Amino acid sequence: MAKSWAEWEKPLIExxxxxxxxxxxxxxxxxxxxxxxxxQIQQFERTRDNYIRVKYGRLGPWERVLVSRAxxxxxxxxxxxxxxxxxxxxxxxxxxxxxKAIVGGVGKIADRSCVIVGxxxxxxxxxxxxxxxxxxxxDGYRKAIRLFDMADRFGLPVISxxxxxxxxxxxxxxxxxxxxxxxxxxxxxxxxxxPTVAIVIGEGGSGGAIGIxxxxxxxxxxxxxxSVIPPEGCAAxxxxxxxxxxxxAAALKLTAQNALELGLIDEIVxxxxxxxxxxxxxxxxxxxxxxxxxxxxxxxxSRDEIRATRYEKxxxxxVQLEG
Amino acid sequence: MQTKPDAxxxxxxxxxxxxxxxxxxxxxxxxHCSHHHRxxxxxxxxxxxxxxxxxxxxxxxxxxxxIQFPEYPEKLARGFAATGRNDAVIRGxxxxxxxxxxxxxxxxxxxxxxxGSVAGEKVTRTLELAASDQIPAIVFTATGGARMxxxxxxxxxxxxxxxxxxxxxxxxxxxxxVFTDPTMAGVLASYASLADVILAxxxxxxxxxxxxxxxxxxxxxxxxDNFQTSEFSLEHGMIDAIVQRKDIRPTLVKLVxxxxxxxxx
Numbered sequence: 001m002a003k004s005w006a007e008w009e010k011p012l013i014e015x016x017x018x019x020x021x022x023x024x025x026x027x028x029x030x031x032x033x034x035x036x037x038x039x040q041i042q043q044f045e046r047t048r049d050n051y052i053r054v055k056y057g058r059l060g061p062w063e064r065v066l067v068s069r070a071x072x073x074x075x076x077x078x079x080x081x082x083x084x085x086x087x088x089x090x091x092x093x094x095x096x097x098x099x100k101a102i103v104g105g106v107g108k109i110a111d112r113s114c115v116i117v118g119x120x121x122x123x124x125x126x127x128x129x130x131x132x133x134x135x136x137x138x139d140g141y142r143k144a145i146r147l148f149d150m151a152d153r154f155g156l157p158v159i160s161x162x163x164x165x166x167x168x169x170x171x172x173x174x175x176x177x178x179x180x181x182x183x184x185x186x187x188x189x190x191x192x193x194x195p196t197v198a199i200v201i202g203e204g205g206s207g208g209a210i211g212i213x214x215x216x217x218x219x220x221x222x223x224x225x226x227s228v229i230p231p232e233g234c235a236a237x238x239x240x241x242x243x244x245x246x247x248x249a250a251a252l253k254l255t256a257q258n259a260l261e262l263g264l265i266d267e268i269v270x271x272x273x274x275x276x277x278x279x280x281x282x283x284x285x286x287x288x289x290x291x292x293x294x295x296x297x298x299x300x301x302s303r304d305e306i307r308a309t310r311y312e313k314x315x316x317x318x319v320q321l322e323g
Numbered sequence: 324m325q326t327k328p329d330a331x332x333x334x335x336x337x338x339x340x341x342x343x344x345x346x347x348x349x350x351x352x353x354x355h356c357s358h359h360h361r362x363x364x365x366x367x368x369x370x371x372x373x374x375x376x377x378x379x380x381x382x383x384x385x386x387x388x389x390i391q392f393p394e395y396p397e398k399l400a401r402g403f404a405a406t407g408r409n410d411a412v413i414r415g416x417x418x419x420x421x422x423x424x425x426x427x428x429x430x431x432x433x434x435x436x437x438x439g440s441v442a443g444e445k446v447t448r449t450l451e452l453a454a455s456d457q458i459p460a461i462v463f464t465a466t467g468g469a470r471m472x473x474x475x476x477x478x479x480x481x482x483x484x485x486x487x488x489x490x491x492x493x494x495x496x497x498x499x500x501v502f503t504d505p506t507m508a509g510v511l512a513s514y515a516s517l518a519d520v521i522l523a524x525x526x527x528x529x530x531x532x533x534x535x536x537x538x539x540x541x542x543x544x545x546x547x548d549n550f551q552t553s554e555f556s557l558e559h560g561m562i563d564a565i566v567q568r569k570d571i572r573p574t575l576v577k578l579v580x581x582x583x584x585x586x587x588x
Contacts, residue, residue: 167512169532170540174551177561179512179531186485187492187517206469206478207512207531214482228478228509229471233536237471238393253390253474262389264475314486315447317479318440319389322381 001062001246005070008063012051019044052274059223062246064255065231067223068202069165072277074284075134076103076118076161079201082284084109084116092143096176099140101132101168102212104147109159110292115151117144117212118161121202135168136208138181144212145181145188152192157295160198160212165230167208182211189214190310193303197294199269199287200224200256201276216310217294218264220256221283222271226264227254264317266294334358350568359524359568361504363406364413364430367463371572372417377426380416381448384441385409392472402433410441411466414449419461420576422583425453428463431505436466438510439473443480446514450487454494459579463501464515468508481513488517497582501571502527502553502562520578521562522571523553529562 002008019041026037059067067073080087080103087107091098104117119136122128144160151158167178189196189212198215204226220226229237234252235244259265269290272279301309331340336358346353350370351360368377386409388395403409411433417426427449429436438446446462453460469477491498500518505528512531515521523529530537530551538546549555556562566574 167531168540169536171537171544171546171550172541174530174532174537174555175559177516177559179508180516180561182512183481183485183488183514183516186482186513187489190486190489207481207509210478210481211512214485226475226478228469228474234471251390251392251474252471258390259475262475264479311486311490314479314483317483318444318476319387319473320440320444321385321387323383 001243002066003243005066008066009055009070012048012055015044015048015051019048052278056274060246061225061249061252061255061258062231064223065225065245065249067275068225070275070277071123073202074276074280075123076120076163076201078280079161079284079287080105080107080116080118082280083288086113090147093139093146095139095142097137097139099132099137099143100130101134101136101164102140102144104143106156110288110295112157112295114157114159115147116159116161117147118201119164119208119212121163132168134164134203135166136164136211137168137173138176138178141167141178141181141185141211145185148185148188148192151194155194157194157298158189158192158196158215159291160196160215162198162200162204162209162213162226163202163224164205164208165203166205167211179207182207185211186214190314191307192310193306195295195298195301195306196310197291197298199291200226200265201287205230214314216298216306216313217266219267219269219287219290219294220259220265221269221276221287222256223275224256225249225254226256226259227252335360352568357525357567359504359526361431361465362568363432364408364428367428368413368417368426371463371575372419372424372426373421376416376418378415378417379413381414381445383409384445386439386441386473388472389440389476390472390474392474395472398434398472405432406430408433410439410445411436412438412442412445414445416452419459419572419579422579423456423458424579425449425456425458425460426462427460429465431465434470434472436464436505436510437468437470437472437477438466438480438484439470439477440480442466442470443477443483446480446484447487450484450491450498450514453496453498454491457494457496459496459583460491460498461501461575461579462498462514462518463503464506464510465503466506466508466510468510477509481509484514485517488514492517492519497579499575499578501566501575502529502556504528508532516561519582522564522566522574523556523562524568524571525553525565527553529553529556 084107121134196215
C-alpha cells in the first residue's frame with residue numbers, strides 16, 4: 001500500500017519528467033534532427049497516457065484518498081484565480097484574528113457576484129505552516145459566518161470550496177471554542193435565504209468540512225473524498241493500526257461515488273484526465289459549469305422556499321429502521 | 324458503571340468503598356469526593372422529570388447498518404445487551420414541574436453514546452416536536468461523537484441536527500442542553516453547542532479532538548490541567564454553568580419557568 005500520493009504516482013511522475021527533458025533536448029537540436037526525437041516523445045506520451053488510463057481508470061478508495069491529497073492538486077485559491085473575476089478578498093472575523101486556513105471574499109463566478117469561502121492549504125513547507133495545513137481555527141469559521149451574513153443581506157449566492165484534513169485540534173482552538181464555531185457555521189448556513197453551493201475539491205475532513213459545507217447543493221470533484229473521520233484515525237481507533245488506512249478508507253465509503261449513491265451529494269464534477277493536478281483549466285471549467293447550473297435552478301425559488309428546501313434536504317439524510 | 328447486585332463498589336474518583344444502595348440513591352455521586360459517575364438513562368429520567376410523566380417514543384428505531392461497516396452489527400448487539408435498547412439516544416415527552424417538555428437523553432453504554440442516523444433522527448424529532456408544540460426542548464448528552472460505522476451519514480447528522488436547532492430557534496422555544504461525561508467531537512460541534520443554555524456536570528470530559536491529538540497538534544505544549552473538562556469550558560465562556568447532579572432538576576425548573584413565562588410575540 002502506497003502511503004502518499006508521491007509514492008503512488010512515482011513511475012508516472014518520472015515518465016512525465018523524462019518527456020519534459022526530451023522536449024528540452026529537442027529544442028536545442030538543429031531543425032532537421034528534431035523529428036526523430038519527436039517520434040520518441042510521442043511514444044513516451046502514448047505510454048504515459050496508457051499508464052494514466054490504467055492507474056486512474058480503476059482508483060480504489062485509498063487511491064482516491066492519496067489523489068485528494070496530491071502535493072500539486074489545485075487548491076481553493078487556484079480555482080478562484082482561474083474562475084473568479086473582480087475578486088476582493090475579505091479578511092478577519094472581527095473578534096480575534098484572520099484565519100489563513102479559510103479564505104473568503106466576493107467575486108464573480110458563473111456570471112454572478114457571489115460570496116466565496118474556502119479552505120486553503122499551502123504548497124511548500126513555509127506556506128503549509130502559514131495556512132496551518134488547511135486546518136481552520138474558530139476564527140476561520142467565524143470569518144465565514146460573517147461573510148455568510150453579508151451574502152444574505154446583499155442577496156448574493158454563497159459558494160464554499162471544501163478542502164481540509166480536519167478542523168484545527170490544538171489547545172488554542174479548544175479555548176476559543178472550535179466546536180461552537182463549527183456548529184455556528186452550520187446554524188448560520190441553515191438561516192440563509194440565498195442559494196448556497198458547496199464543492200469538495202480535495203479532502204472533505206469531517207466537522208472541519210461540514211462547518212462551511214451545509215449548502216443547498218453539495219458537489220464533489222471526482223477524486224475528492226468526504227469522511228466522518230480520516231481513514232488513518234479510524235484505523236487507529238478500530239484496529240489500533242494507523243497504517244491500515246486503506247482498509248478504513250474502503251469501510252468508510254468516502255468516495256464521491258459512495259456519497260452520490262448514499263444520496264448525500266448532488267453531483268460528481270469530472271476532473272481532467274489523470275486528475276485535477278494535470279489540468280487546472282479543464283477541471284475549473286467543469287466546476288464553473290456545475291455551479292452555474294445549480295445556481296440557475298436554485299435562483300428560481302423565493303427566500304423562504306430556499307430555506308425550506310434546504311431544511312428538507314438535510315432532514316431526509318439518515319437511514320434507520322422503524323416499527 | 325452498572326448497578327450490580329453487589330452490596331459495595333469502589334468510587335472511580337477517590338477509590339473509596341461505597342454502599343451500592345446509598346450510591347444509587349445519591350444519584351451515583353460519591354459521598355466522599357463528589358465524583359459524578361455515569362448514569363443510565365432510566366435513572367436520569369426518573370430523577371429529573373416529574374414522577375411517571377416520561378413517555379418514550381421511537382423506542383423501536385434501530386440502525387440499518389447502511390454502509391455495511393465491518394463488525395457494526397456485533398457492536399449494535401453488544402449495545403443492546405448492555406442497555407436493552409436499540410440505540411444510544413432515548414427520546415420522549417415528560418413534565419418538569421408540570422410544564423410539558425420534549426426530551427432526549429443519551430446512554431453512553433450503547434456504543435459510547437455515538438451519533439449515527441438513529442441518534443441524529445431522534446434529536447431532530449425532539450427539537451421539531453418542541454418547535455411545533457411550543458414547548459421547551461431538554462437534551463442530555465453523553466457521547467464520544469459521530470459514529471464512524473455509518474460514515475458520511477453520521478457526519479450529515481451534525482448538519483441535520485443543526486438545522487433542527489435553527490427550526491427550534493426560529494420557533495422561539497427554549498432549548499437547554501446538559502453536558503454529562505463525556506460530550507465530545509461531532510456532537511459537541513453540532514446540536515450540543517447550539518442550545519440557548521448549556522449546563523454541564525462537574526468534571527465531565529468536553530472537547531473537540533481527543534486529548535492525544537490535541538497534544539500532538541499543539542507541538543508537545545503542556546496541556547492545561549483542566550483541559551477538555553466542564554471547568555475548562557466554563558472558564559473559556561463556552562457553557563453557562565456547572566451544576567451538581569442533585570441541582571440539575573431545580574435549575575431546569577427555574578430556567579423553563581423563566582423562559583416560558585415571558586411575553587412572546
